[in-house]
Amino acid sequence: MTKYAFDENALKPYLSLPVMQRALFATVEKLYGLRFVRVLDGPPLYHPDVELYEVREPTGKDGEERLVALFLHDNYARPNKQSGAWMSEFRMQTRNWNTLRFGEGADVMVTSARASDEQLPIVINNNNFAKGAAGEPALLSFDDALTLFHEMGHGLHGMLSSVTYSRLSGTSVLRDFVELPSQLLEHWLSSTDVVLREHAIHYQTGEAVPAEMLAQLGRARKFNLGFETVEYTSCALVDQALHSLPQEAIDSLDLATFEREELERLHMPEGIVMRHRPPHFLHLFASSGYAAMYYVYQWAEVLDADAFDTFLETGDVFDQPTAARLRKWVYSSGNSVEPGEAYRQFQGRDATVEPMMRNKGLLEVAA
Numbered sequence: 001m002t003k004y005a006f007d008e009n010a011l012k013p014y015l016s017l018p019v020m021q022r023a024l025f026a027t028v029e030k031l032y033g034l035r036f037v038r039v040l041d042g043p044p045l046y047h048p049d050v051e052l053y054e055v056r057e058p059t060g061k062d063g064e065e066r067l068v069a070l071f072l073h074d075n076y077a078r079p080n081k082q083s084g085a086w087m088s089e090f091r092m093q094t095r096n097w098n099t100l101r102f103g104e105g106a107d108v109m110v111t112s113a114r115a116s117d118e119q120l121p122i123v124i125n126n127n128n129f130a131k132g133a134a135g136e137p138a139l140l141s142f143d144d145a146l147t148l149f150h151e152m153g154h155g156l157h158g159m160l161s162s163v164t165y166s167r168l169s170g171t172s173v174l175r176d177f178v179e180l181p182s183q184l185l186e187h188w189l190s191s192t193d194v195v196l197r198e199h200a201i202h203y204q205t206g207e208a209v210p211a212e213m214l215a216q217l218g219r220a221r222k223f224n225l226g227f228e229t230v231e232y233t234s235c236a237l238v239d240q241a242l243h244s245l246p247q248e249a250i251d252s253l254d255l256a257t258f259e260r261e262e263l264e265r266l267h268m269p270e271g272i273v274m275r276h277r278p279p280h281f282l283h284l285f286a287s288s289g290y291a292a293m294y295y296v297y298q299w300a301e302v303l304d305a306d307a308f309d310t311f312l313e314t315g316d317v318f319d320q321p322t323a324a325r326l327r328k329w330v331y332s333s334g335n336s337v338e339p340g341e342a343y344r345q346f347q348g349r350d351a352t353v354e355p356m357m358r359n360k361g362l363l364e365v366a367a
Contacts, residue, residue: 011213012139016140020145023195049076049078069123072090085126095117119166158171160332179300190221192317225362226360227272231273234263235281242284305358329342329345
């Protein structure tokens with residue numbers, strides 16, 4: 001706060017949940033033409049705080065729209081609710097839900113993939129924001145606002161899916177490609193002030209967020225990123241090293257000794273520690289889904305920074321041809337296309353690391 005003259009609490013009144021939710025929906029509409037229409041007289045929901053939306057898009061005919069998905073927003077913390085933030089699918093998109101079996105006990109299944117047989121997805125984003133005082137909205141920190149956008153990126157991955165088979169649908173992709181759509185959508189808040197300048201208003205006075213406050217936010221967010229990159233990278237490398245050990249080494253493993261020797265081998269700088277020590281490193285032990293794959297978030301950073309850089313190069317962060325390619329090859333293809341090839345189809349080349357380094361303020365150091 002002293003060095004950058006930035007007080008995060010002073011920003012919160014401009015980032016109320018209703019304001020940032022409108023900013024989120026407007027961003028998605030500008031990029032992909034989707035409208036979120038609140039359903040007030042629909043089916044009963046499991047909690048009064050949950051909001052239901054029809055997600056619609058134009059058909060190309062005068063004023064006509066088609067239903068793309070149903071979306072639920074469950075934003076507030078409450079007793080017995082799981083902590084954190086996450087996206088789930090009550091129903092995945094597929095075009096072979098209408099199946100017919102021929103012959104009793106037959107092994108052959110014939111599937112119909114007509115467009116009319118498509119099953120539309122039902123997607124939910126869960127957050128744990130603290131409710132405001134009586135009569136006042138929840139006020140988000142900037143990180144909370146990023147989480148709102150992040151989870152919508154996952155949500156869009158499910159809602160925009162357009163594949164035949166449910167096992168290839170939506171987020172059923174490799175871990176780094178799961179995080180690409182979510183981390184990418186964050187950039188419309190973190191890498192440009194276009195959205196905040198248009199939408200961030202004080203919940204009491206209605207005044208727009210001051211330009212100088214946004215400039216201070218941008219400067220402050222690059223503080224300590226070198227340190228954070230090293231503490232993260234060291235965890236990813238130790239994670240991989242642990243999972244590369246042969247069984248005989250694991251049987252006699254002294255974890256503290258292994259950690260010390262591995263960090264010495266990596267030339268870990270003095271004064272920087274691992275973000276997660278192995279005994280409490282959840283990604284190491286929670287499941288095989290993340291084993292040896294803590295690096296995927298950082299690799300997804302390479303992809304999302306490179307992808308957003310393409311929008312910046314056009315001079316328009318809502319550039320429609322770029323958004324259309326992104327929708328087709330990243331948000332809609334699921335696991336029906338090998339992810340490296342899907343990214344090349346979108347970008348015309350492989351991703352480069354420079355945009356990520358530049359975002360972290362490390363490009364000059366790397367050079």
